[in-house]
Amino acid sequence: MRSPLRSCTAATGSAALIAGLLGAVVPMASSASAVPMTMVPVAGIETVGPIATVGSGAVQVWPELPPGLAQMPRGGVFNPESPYLSVPSLRAVAETPVRVVDVGRSTVEWAGVLSSGWSRIGATLGYAREYRVEVQRASGAWGNVGSFAVAPRGAGAGPLVDADAMKVSVVTGQVATSWESARMAGPSGGAGVALSWGSNAASPMPGLPAGWQLSAAPGAWALLSESVSDVAPARVPGAALAVRAPGTSTASVSVEYPVASGRWVRRWVAQRKVGEGPWQTVPLRSLRRSAAQVVGTVGVPKAGRVWLRVGARVEETILWGPSSMVVPQAGLASTVSREPKALRGAGVRSLVTPGDQPPVVRLTGWDGTQVTFTRNGLGVYEQAGGAVTGYANRLTWVGVNRWEFADSDGGVTSFVNGKASSYTSKGARLAAYGWDGSGRLTSVVNEIGRTLDLRYAGTDACVSAGWTGSGFVAPPTGQLCEVAYPDGAATQIGYAGVGLGAQVALIKDPGNTGTAFGWDEAGRLVATRSALVSRAATLNPTAADVLTRLMYGADGTVARIIDAPASVGGDSVTRTIDYPTITDDSLRDYDAAPGANEAVSAATRVDAGPDYGDLATSYKIDPITWRAVAFTDARGLTASTGRESSATGAVASSRDAAGRVTTYSYDELGEVKAVAGPVDQGAAGAQATTTYDTARTSAGVDDPLSGMRALVYSQPSFSGSVSAQFLKANYSRGALSASWSGRSTAFSAQASGVWNPASAAQDAAGHATGWQFQVSASGGTDVELVVGGNLCTESNPCVVSGLPTGPKAVSVQVRRAGTAGWFQVLAAPVGQPLAPLPADDVRPGFGLTSVATSNDDIPDGPAAGSETRYAYANPANGVATSVVEPGGLTTAIAHEASSAGGGSWGRQLTTTTPGGKVLSTSYWADDVDAALPDVCGGATVRESGQVRQITRPSGETLTTWRDITGRVRAQVTGGDGASQTICSEYFDDGSTKSTSAFDTADNLLERVTTDPAVGGDPLVSSVTVEHGPAAPVSPNSQVSATTTVDLQGRVVESTDAAGAVTTTTFDVLGRVLTQTITPPAGSGASPLVTTYSYRPLDARLDSITVNGVRAASVAYDGGSGRVARVTYPDGVSAGYAYLPNGALGTVSVRTGD
Structure with missing residues (x-):
């Protein structure tokens, strides 16, 4: 990533230098006569060349994953090959029919028998897919007992061993690496992109070599696909009509294929066969689609008997159409078969009207993770996998090819034509994404309009195309070759030939830094070279072989890790891994009694030579989730973690290597409510409790917030700008209600909350007999209630059965509301009279800390001396507006409004101390030019909405100027008629080049200058401190120090x-x-x-x-x-x-x- 290569040297402080660390000073005539430092540039690291590709020599390229276990009611597996299945609630039942349903396709993938709650799924499932598990009741009906997800292909899991820029899984032997761009500066943290590679990982989007994934931040979701199972079945293509014009080697091809079914097809492919020879894949060019056909051209021999077939790639399968003979112009194709076959699970129904919505919508994350929503009979989209729509996540159809996905933190990802278009949080757009017609991400725009561009070979000019003289290959057409930043700098991506393709061989960041990657012929990552070593190799070519290496075994796992030495020809540390053995028995044992006693064993071993013993770290691995539940270091000391369950993953207790124990407890929403420890076993120790989502009344009582969290749209039908708000319940109308007045225009809202009936008797009755609801609203207000996946419309009482006891997600959709109005929901168990819900039964679920207490009382303080209380003027933005600290001292905090655009980002403006003193902060406008102080050169820099000035209670001010990258270029401290100005310059890699301090009269006090490569040697740096004429100590003098590092820095x-x-x-x-x-x-x-x-x-x-x-x-x-x-x-x-x-x-x- 773009970070200082030698920050430890570049950041050497002048205060430390003045303190005498550099020894005696050298006098000079004056600062003006000082000889400027001459810096020798270092050659580009691309001139070192790529790491040589090596042979694979392996029996197996990728390691086989251990078997997985899908634990109900909510589980997950990494290996889709015949995972095991456990339903603990049915262990007492000898045999039960069971089936596994792909929720995205609505197809039964496997059916079998569950014996005492256990079975093995006799099918290979799909990566990154969601599945529902159903068992057959005595009535013959199928009932849902839970769901599970299969992780994306290549998803790393388990403890990891670092190997320079690489990480190796202790469980699977898989390898991963990653790179992250610099964030574009902005008032909310900016935006950027990242690349990652994993063993046998899927690449969810084009433009990247095998195994690489591209992600953008902020935001987690990249793609959205609408299932067309209710539109038309995906079909096997018809026989190709292939006509060859006389004397040419091109045949025109047409295939019957309805356009509705074509929505399933990701890509069209063609194969030809000459005589009795083999089928060979050939390009299908000039592709065009019509309502009923796919038309293109293929190359064929000018003469001879040639057969052709066309295939449609659907999901992970190619559906090949019947083969037919290429005929001369005016001839007829000879068809082998014309019988179309529907893809299993594609469905056969058609939409009644074009305006209906798809039955299944799938979101794909930047990392390949997928979330599936299914539309129930009432039109509500429910998330597969146990999360309940209306609280955790929400999917909304906005219009044709337009969707919005809101997560539990209030982040909203908008999709247009199946691609993420923007990410908004709490009403402010933080990122926008641009795509080209090939489905490649081409730009990321941050919150103030700065753009990070992604450039691809064949479309854009690539600097790395000029590296071929150093042994690289030109970037393949269509592949990512550059990431360009708003300041004009860029990250270049170079490629090397690997087997039959090309792989990323160097990611070179601005400032001549970056990581080189080495591969074997099978496409596996085998080595990396650090930026420092690459820079050193420009001067000493033998350093190019100082690499961190991975050696693979015959089973595809990493057998040895050989760390890079500190010098050319120096000694290296070799590490090995003892991988765990996960079997049917180990899964059964851990499923029945989870804990370290039933965990499987793994270990990492370090060979550091004869001076040290076996410096091993051993692990106890949960065979289901692959998490480490305990590890023992070389000292023989063990640390462990206990979890509530493999499904939730919540930590219940932990024990550190010294034997101290920490325990955790959680509320109904999974928030930590109490922590005890760390403390020796059996001893009394620190205890802390946290209360969430409450407000202190005038009577000193902490009342729960009653109401719902909401995304409020400025226009009806969920359109216009959006903001996060708290819809406080109207107590006279009950917990599921709200009222408003004084709004300037009509609006719409999606509100959600957690309904937890305070009456256990009513909760149990509703679970047994069902709940009935009635929605009412003021005139002109269009309101719908969604609870348990059921839709209840206004003025129409409805009954919902099967709701669990305890917390339940509930959502209210206000499609249209006037400038003033209200809504109310009455509820009761079936058979009881409808009534408003008690005011505290519905909570917004913000998870805001309201009260934090500990048993570390203040001596002689009040009874609540250990208590800290937080208050929030607008709970929806999550920002505390006052803090009452132990002892009763109150600090007030004021923030600006948070709105979409307009330069308001919810930033802190003032802090008022308990004594009434005020610390205030002002900010630069979002995207303006500002001139640096004259003493700093007066150049113009582009500001990014960051801090401009801090005014302390004493009246002292600190004014800051930053450049477009967010680096501090100047700071002026003023007060009492005096001031000090500090000016900073930077190298291209972001490390500090010089820092200069001036007094009120702009006379030089001190300047610190860094040379990162003395004489062009990247291993030798120097720091020079110059005292100017205004220096209080040794004016008009300078001192220098030099530092030499080894190849490990x-x-x-x-x-x-x-x-x-x-x-x-x-x-x-x-x-x-x-x-x-x-x-x-x-x-x-x-x-x-x-x-x-x-x-x-x-x-x-x-x-x-x-x-x-x-x-x-x-x-x-x-x-x-x-x-x-x-x-x-x-x-x-x-x-x-x-x-x-x-x-x-x-x-x-x-x-x-």
Whole structure:
């Protein structure tokens, strides 16, 4: 990503330098006469060339995934190949018919028998799909017992081992890597894109090589597809009518195929066969579609007997039409078969009217994750997989080819023609997405209109096309080759030949940084080269072979990880992985009794050479979710995590390596309501509780917020601008109600909440007999109630059966409302009179912290001294407007309005302290030019709606200027008639080039300048501090220091201005072995040599010697791993004892008498 390559050097502070770290200063005549630093550029890292492609030599390219288990009522599996199925609620039933239904296709994928709640699905399911599990009741009817999802292909899971830019799964042996662009600056955090690659991963969109995925942020969803199962069946193409003009090698092809069925088809393909030869795929060119046909051309021999067939790619399958002979012009095609076959599950019904909505809508995330919504008989879209529409997620049809998806956090993704067009949060558009006709993402626009462009070979000019002289191949046509930023900089993507295709070989970011990737002929990632090594290799070509490497085994898993050495030819650490064995028995055992005792084992081992033992970390893996439930490090200390269930994944307790335990409890919405610990087992420790979504009354009572969260549209029918609001219940009309007045125009809204009846008796009665509802509203208000997937319209009482006890999602859709009005919902169990719901029965579910308490009371404080309370003027925006801290001190916080555009983003404006002092903040306009202070050059920079000025209670101000990338270019601190100005310059990689400080009269105080590659050597950098004429210490002087790093970026030598040299050596694990400080020549002082030794067992520090004399040795507590005693010369020692919460309790010092 775009980040400072050497930030540790570039960010060296002037204060530290002035403090004497650079030694003596060198006087100079004046700042004006100082010789400017000359910097030698480093050659482009692309000149080093790509990492050479190696042979695969593997029996199996991709590893086989362990078997999965779909646990009901809500589960998930990573491996679609015949997963196991568990329905715990039916363990007492000997045998039950069961079937698995693909919710997107409404097809039965498998049917079998559930024995004591257990079975194995005898079918290969689809990646990134949702399935519903149904069992047959005694009546013969099928009932839903839960659902599960299959993860996208290549989805990484389980503990990961880092290997430079790569990560290896300890469970599967799969590999992943990623890159992230810089975020475009903006008042809400900006926007950007990312690339990721995974072993055998699916690429959900075109424009990327195999295994790569492209994502944009903010926003999680990229694509939307409407099922046409109720429109027309996907069909096998008809026989191709192929006509060859005399004397040509081109045949015109036409295939009968209805346009309605064509909506299923992702791509058309063709194959030809000459004589009795094999079928060969050939391009289908000049493709055109009509209402009843697909027409194109193919290349064929000028003579001979040629057969042709055309296929339609639908989902993951190609449906081949009957073969036919290519005939001369005016001839007739010889048809083998004309019988069309419907794709299984495509459906055979047609829409009654064009305005009806599709029965199934599927959302695809940037990472390939999919969410499916099905439309029930009442027209309500319900999310498959257990989430209830109206609270967690909501899908809305806006118009032809236009949809909106609202998530539980209030984020709204809009889709146009199946592609994400924008992402909005709390009323403000944070990102917009652009696409081309090939379905490739071409642009991301942030909240203030800045654009990040994605460019593709064949359509745009590619800088990396000029890298072929260094061994790269030209970017393949249609593939991503550049990401361009608003400041004119760009990330370039270079390619290398891999097998029969091409793969990403270098991602070069601005500032000559980036990661190189190496591949084998099978298309697997086998090596990476860091940016620092690539830069070093421009000067020393032998450094190009300093790589982090992966070696694969015959089963396709990573067998060895070989870390890059710190120098050319240096020693490397080799790591291996013991993968877990997951079987039918291990799944059954863990399903019956989840916990570390039934988990499967895995381990990572480190070979650091003969000086260290087997530095292994062992894992206990949940065989269902592949999460680590415990791990034991090289010290033999174990940390573990207990979860409520594999389905929820919520952590119930954790134990750290020192043995301290932390427990967690949750409310009905899954929010953490109490945390106890960490503390030694059985001891009393810290306890914290959190209350959500309440408001403090004048009587000092915390009342729950009653009402619903809502997306309010400025126009009827869910159109116009949108804002997030809290619809407070009208208490006189009950919890499911709202009233409004004084609005300027008609509007619409989608409101949702969590209904949890306070009366357990009524809740149980409604579950047993069903609930009845009646919706009423003021004139001109069009309101619908959605509960449990059922639609209840205004003035028409309805009955809903099968609602569970406890929390239930409920939604109210206000399609049209006037400037003033109300709505109300009456409810009761069937057989009881309808009545307004009690006011506190419906909660908005914002999850806002209202009260936070702990048992760490303030000494001599009030009873509620440990309590912190938060208040929210508008709960929908989630921003606290006052905080009452322990002891009763109140801080008030004011924010600007949050609206779509107009420069209002809900940013903090003022903070008023308990003593009445005010800290205020102002902001630059969203997209304006501003001139830097004259002393900083006066150049114009483009501001991005970020902080302009902070005014402190003392009256002191801090004014900041940033450039278009968001980097601080100038800051002026003023007050009491004095000021100080700091000017900053940057290298292209974002690291600091220089920082200069000036006084009120614009006289130079100090300038710090960095040379990141002294003499063109990227491993040597220097920092020069210049004191100007106004410096209070040593004016008109300068000092310099140089630093040398190894190929892992560790400082191995530094020289200060006085000539003192500090040299550091490391072992293969990166631990410091020696540090030698050599005084300047002629000083007469002796070098100071500090040596560190480590325990072979776990590589922890054992002792320290100074100039050959032992200075300290360390002993550890075997049970907790904490330092127990440090022994110094002459028998002096310090012993350490710890409190139950792990804090240092006592230090016992023993003298050497």
